[in-house]
Amino acid sequence: MQTAIAGAATSTRTSWRQGRDARDARLAAAVSLAKGKIVAASDATGLLEAVIRPGDRVCLEGDNQKQADLLSSALLAVDLAKVSGLHMVQSGVVLPEHLDLFERGVAKRLDYAYSGPQSARIATMLFGGKIELGAVHTYLELFARYFIDLTPNVALIAAVSADREGNLYTGPNTEDTPTVVEATAFKDGIVIAQVNEIIDRVPRVDIPGDRVHFVVQADKPFFVEPLFTRDPAAITESQILTAMLAIKGIYAPYGVKRLNHGIGFNTAAIELLLPTYGEKLGLKGKVASHFALNPHPALIPAIESGWVEQIHSFGSEVGMDEYIRARPDVYFTGPDGSLRSNRAFSQVAGLYACDMFIGSTLQIDLQGNSSTVTTSRIAGFGGAPNMGSDARGRRHPSEPWLQAGKEADPDGLAPLRRGRKLVVQIGETFGDKNAPLFVEQLDALALAEKLKLELAPVMIYGDDVTHIVTEEGIANLLLCRDASEREQAIRGVAGYTAVGRARDAAMVGRLRERGVIRRPEDLGIDPFDADRSMLAARSIKDLVHWSGGLYAPPSKFRNW
């Protein structure tokens, strides 16, 4: 972008404020559309045509939860003569409009972190050359690049309300907004916010008005996906068994207090077993007390039973607002009483201040690499790799971290030995549609080859994984001393998948004797006890009752 200016022999620059001048010119071009900072929704496309230049880097706010949906529609409608070939740098490619931008030619290049519901279409478009891919990131990684080499020229963000000065209230779903605004506003970019309402005084200032250039009032509230709601009614006996194994075989012996949970049904089962099975094991106060976690409805019974000290959240969850407001001892809340979430800070918390990540995945290979990619879908990474990786920069000790480090390197000198974060993959040996969890080779490799990617999209690298839990038992990879032990430990909990059936039975037997593999019976767990009656809540309605009527689930989860 930077061009040498002809004529000056001693200096290549005539100005040190080209960026600022360019921004001011753009602002001037939009002045006629705005009353103060306020722009009518019907003028949103005109506003974008005025301030965006071809080839700009644009952050269209959206992640796995909230979406600046009005602004994405407005951007899609721009005149291609004025706006085209954009470089989108955004957390989530989630709405159909996000990809329509590329179909239309409004955008050309993409750097992103998560694609969820668009995972199949994005794969097709990448393969068809409709999208020029920069890279697929983790959230934290993309945020970091906003400050180094992917700084947005224009950020299109979503907030709950604004005042006339442009002060924004982002409400419980603050999420990525402060990070995006920080990177854009302080580097001569333009920030445009869509808000649900414009009011005289915002309940709290999440984004100061001097960082916001334009405010567009949307005709309906921005969309939020209830991604973290798991209906307890759908939890199976096998998932309960894996949850029992995890609690008794990992939470208890390591004494894991600080942790993050994935969004799958296995971890929902763990949350619902804490007040029942966990209580029976006498673990209350000893494990699972501090979380980097969204407000999972499934955690309500554990919170109400006094298990949880505090939770910091990436975002909020639909229907949880009143419950959170009534439990400020547990959640981070603002002076107005509502949740203050912050994705960047919570990701950092998950990376550095948690001793365990436990979550499910779609495929695990013989080295323990895991991926949620199949040959036809690229779901992106979101935040899981930050949660599910050992932080090499970590320096503070804790019991679980030291213990894991010791298991990995029993002969090392203790004061010089790194600890290890517990990174646990949990799931049933067969997933949806009987697809095996364990594979000889990840589909991610075939995909990388097909799309000519330099890196296969691996969610969690095998050398970060410490434990794998299935209904067959727990494989403790920290205790494996070489690659073949590791492979057999994985095969040993792979059940009747092809990978599992190809195990070396004698070696698996020896690993079991050493405690590398632990079966339910080795842990004193009777699979017949894995019954739904053990769940603290068996339905969404039960969760509502646990919350004292404060949790208001979205309609699609109701059966009353």
Added chain:
Amino acid sequence: MEDLSYRHIARQRAGGTRKIAVIGVVASGNLEVLAERNLPDAECLVEIKTAAEGFGEVWNAVIADFVERHSPGGVRFSINDGGARPDTVSLRLAQAARLMQEDDQ
């Protein structure tokens, strides 16, 4: 639909006196197992009707392990399968074997 049948020699007769037990339902991802004590003590027979074709090898492995672990001699197991996963099959078979070990009422 596919019909499968596996006959095994069991180490010992299934304990208990119960003559018959049924567990599970035929639904997507689930199955029913009917256990009947009507074979010679050393024999075990598992017969399967399944909607998911081509998984004979997996069934073979699941049932061999089941017989090895539970030694349900003298019992014939009949399965109607709605496409259950192997872990669910193992669990239902084990549940059926345990029910047979109860004393008849």
Added chain:
Amino acid sequence: MTLADILTSLFPGGHDVRNDDGVLSGSGALRSGGRALVVGIADRTAVGIDEAIRLSRYVLDSIASGSGPILVIVDSDSQRMSKRDELLGLNEFLAHLAKCLIYADIHGRPAIGILYGHSAAGGFLATALATRVLVGLPGADPVVMDLPSMSKVTKLSIDILEEKAKSTPVFAPGLQNLAQTGAVHLTWDEATPLADQLEALLDDLPDARDRRDALGKERGGRLKAADIAERVHGLALQTR
């Protein structure tokens, strides 16, 4: 045959049957003396709560004051599929109508269904199928489950369903299939005056026992129902 043709042919001695928005009520003079109550649904009208409550009222009034057989003449849609009908308890209204008809039948007022057009699902159960004898007229077109809907659920093409229907009367629509399963007892002939055929039926009316399962077995359309019911019946009686 139109409804008017049918009524004229059934009651050459005259009738006062009225059709109010698809709900039939009135009576007809029987050749053998006395009158028959006539209720029913015409014009392929859906059977909702408003229709059902009027029909059950006619039947109850007639039980209290009248005598003779009850003819249930049907060309209906299925039950009315609407929020209002379900909100107010359509199942109760339809069941109540069926109860009134069956009660009357057991208590000396034989109920005879005459299916001359369409009928389906809940509308069928509450009217024509709540009788002692169900007569089909040529052109009757009962549909328990239509093939396009079935194709949607079973994910089988209509061609394949039609092929399968050739080997079994158990799922496909039509008078012939329902006759074979025992739902329709007999089919009348249009060429003969219906009054003659009605008198013949009344002369030789079966008792009030439900024999539809036996009929289905006899006709090869429902081979297991009668035996299963009889076995359970026998086992249940033994255990007293």
Added chain:
Amino acid sequence: MSAGQTAKASPDRTGSWYEASARTRVRLLLDPGSFEEFIGPEQREISPHLKVFGLPEQFDDGIVVGRGLLDGAPVFVAAQEGRFMGGAFGEVHGAKLTGLLRAARDLKSISVLLLLDTGGVRLQEANAGELAIAEIMRAVIEARTAGVKVVGLIGGRSGCYGGGGLIAGCCSALAVSEQGRIAVSGPEVIETNRGVEEFDSRDRALVWRTMGGKHRRLLGGAELFSDDTVQGFRDAALDLLGSVADFGLDTLKAEQARLEDRLQRFGACPDAIDIWTAEGIADAASVPALPADQFIALADQVRRTSRDAR
């Protein structure tokens, strides 16, 4: 744990009715060890029609029928398995229930409990299923005419839809839980036939307040509301067996009056909330969220159902 202990231990009836299988419901509902099944799964009386469609059969064709004791008194019981083919009525399934009801009719003195959990007619054998329902309705009326009490218990996964709703309407009395929807046309069927403006089947709150157990209780479509436990349904069954009146012409006249009155009072109400408000419930919008005990107290207050009008 020895096997004998499990068999003799007093049954745990605190578990969910909704989640229990048909067999578990029957076993726990009745006095321990008293159930005797007729044509059990070992007889392998499966549907002869499913193999035509390449569908798996179930050995009991999705219904358990037999005899047992309820608080010492003999009862006939039939329980549908709502997870097998949605609890739908097929030829064999229906015939087992028909035979049981005919036996009750002939014996006159043994009550019948119907544990309904059904989507209606099984479409792969639609004609046989429809006819089976017609036969069952007739057999229920014959049994009731002979003096038999037929009590329906509804709280399963598949609700009680289609012809199942009509059978429920023929019973002497019904107990229903919140989960137990009773209707003829299902939500999707209404939406498909009449459009999403008429009925949005994905609006689950709408589905429940139109068809769910609470509405049926407040409307008078069910006599008792039960919490979603086996104990709740057992208590309800005992209550109803002890209180339902004889069946005769007066019953039908009273029911005619009851339904005419309902149409007159609520016929113009566009939504269940309006009906509940018209019933005198101050905060009708709060009804769906009420816990079972509070709802039962409320329902008893506003509507004492007549037990001689069904």
